[in-house]
Amino acid sequence: MDKTIWDCLEKQTEGGTLLTSCGAELQELMRQIDIMVRNKKMEWESELIASQDSLAVRDQELSRARAVLDQKQQEIGVLKDQLESYESGQSSLASQYELQLNNLKSQLRNLKV
Template sequence: MENQAHNTMGTSPCEAELQELMEQIDIMVSNKKMDWERKMRALETRLDLRDQELANAQTCLDQKGQEVGLLRQKLDSLEKCNLAMTQNYEGQLQSLKAQVRKLIII
């Protein structure tokens, strides 16, 4: 009699159970999807932070590279100046030595 009642309503007990299982599966899939989406957003946030850190590090590296370039230019300039001063002092020293020799001879 119960089977006949279900049959008159258009669903058998198996179909009703199957429908319930399908609804439970849909709920489980939906929950899993929300969990994955939440994890994906968290990973995207972490990735964005890492990208920002990388961009900041690259900017800092670029600035340090420019500073190194300026310091190299200053070093080259100072070395040239030092060489010119050394040559000048050596020339003056040779001149003084020549004058001292003349004084000794006299």
């Protein structure tokens, strides 16, 4: 605050004079109020800065967590592909074994006959 409350009050009164009987007390009270307002403003500004810093840290943590999550999702995709490939290979292998088994059974029947 560049102007004090007292300065504003003086401008609003005629000729810049207040009641002289309590003018000094009023001026001191206004000075104390100005100090309290200035201190409260500084306190709020420091709280705001601390909150902004905390928010920035949390944003960084969130970004890191998202990056880790993306990486894990990619790993899951790769593992799913590997599992599908493995299962497909196992299924193909089982089919080949069944075919060989059927051929052997057929040959065994032919030998018995």
